[in-house]
Structures are given as C-alpha cells and as structure tokens.
Amino acid sequence: MSKQIIVVSGSLRKASFTTALCKAIVDGTSGDAATGASGASDTSFVLRDYVRVLPHYDGDLDTDTPPQVVAEMRAELAASHAVLIGTPEYNYNIPGGLKNFIDWASRPFAKHSLIGRRMGVFGCSPGDRGGKASVDYLRNMIPLFGATLVGPELLLAKINTKIAADGAVDSSVLEPLLALARELGA
Numbered sequence: 001m002s003k004q005i006i007v008v009s010g011s012l013r014k015a016s017f018t019t020a021l022c023k024a025i026v027d028g029t030s031g032d033a034a035t036g037a038s039g040a041s042d043t044s045f046v047l048r049d050y051v052r053v054l055p056h057y058d059g060d061l062d063t064d065t066p067p068q069v070v071a072e073m074r075a076e077l078a079a080s081h082a083v084l085i086g087t088p089e090y091n092y093n094i095p096g097g098l099k100n101f102i103d104w105a106s107r108p109f110a111k112h113s114l115i116g117r118r119m120g121v122f123g124c125s126p127g128d129r130g131g132k133a134s135v136d137y138l139r140n141m142i143p144l145f146g147a148t149l150v151g152p153e154l155l156l157a158k159i160n161t162k163i164a165a166d167g168a169v170d171s172s173v174l175e176p177l178l179a180l181a182r183e184l185g186a
C-alpha cells in the first residue's frame, strides 16, 4: 500500500530556511527508497501549505461542516502515514500560524486525524540553538494530543550558513533530515 508523508513548514516567507529544508526532504526522497529495505519505496513526501491557507481557529466554525479547507486538510491527514513538521522559532515558541494548523488538526477532541499518526519534527534557526524551544514545545505536545513522536530532537543551528544561494543544503544538515524522513516512513 502506498504511504504519503505530509511535510509542513511553519514559515510563510518565500526565502524561508525552514521551507527550503522541507523542499530538500521532498526532493531528496523522491525516487528514493525512503523506507529502506526493498529498494522500491512506495512512500511519497508532499509539502503542504496548511499554515497559509487555514483561517484562524474559531470554535464557531468548527462544526460538523467546517470550512472546506479544514475538511480537506483533516481528510488528507487521516489518510497519511505520517506528518513531518519543520519549525522556526519565534520568541521561544513555534510561529502562530503553525500553532493554528495544529489547533485545527487536533479537533474534534479525541476523534481527530492526528491520533496515532507518526509525527517528526525538526527546528532550524540562524542562531546557535537551532530552534530548541520550538522543537521542545512540539515534542512535548505531540504525545499529549495522541500522536506518536518519531525520531530524535533535530536542531539545525546557524542554518543561514548551510543553505547555498541555489538552494543546495549542506550534507551535515541534509543527512539527519533524510534519516528522520526514512524513520518516519518505516
């Protein structure tokens, strides 16, 4: 059975380091045996723009017939094998838009599409800590809403020095990212 892994960037800006790394994961796993053993992977990684397209969470909209974009996102998450989140750090936490995605995705309470879903996280930052506070926040939260945390704490510091102008990602960053992707695909 084919497996889809959804990749979500917490940043909206065009020149985002986080989104560049998300794209590198998608590119680096296409045609690749992401799940390892067989050499003929049926796992695909797709980058989704949920953070941009979702409205602000509003309980009054979260009815049996939520906005179409919400319904489509929940259905896609429910059908996915795993979710991989890349996050920047904004004021020692995840960006508000990323939190908004998680809020929509984690409802209805105890019946939502992230329950049991395999989830991995990486953080990046031009600073020395690689987004540690935002990654810690997500890694603590993921089990609390019933998903399964996969992979190590992956913090990619000084990221502005590790992505070339043409988008090429330094192997010291790409290798652990692809290792996390493969672990999620297992």
Ligand SMILES: Cc1cc2nc3c(=O)[nH]c(=O)nc-3n(C[C@H](O)[C@H](O)[C@H](O)COP(=O)(O)O)c2cc1C
Pocket (backbone or CB within 6 Å): 011, 012, 013, 015, 016, 017, 018, 019, 088, 089, 090, 091, 092, 093, 124, 125, 126, 127, 129, 130, 131
């Ligand atoms: C509102 C705001 C708050 C920020 N707070 C932090 C922070 O707490 N820690 C940190 O390492 N970088 C912080 N930064 C810098 C970001 O790490 C940097 O802008 C990064 O490139 C954003 O990720 P992106 O390139 O994926 O958009 C902040 C940036 C903004 C815009």
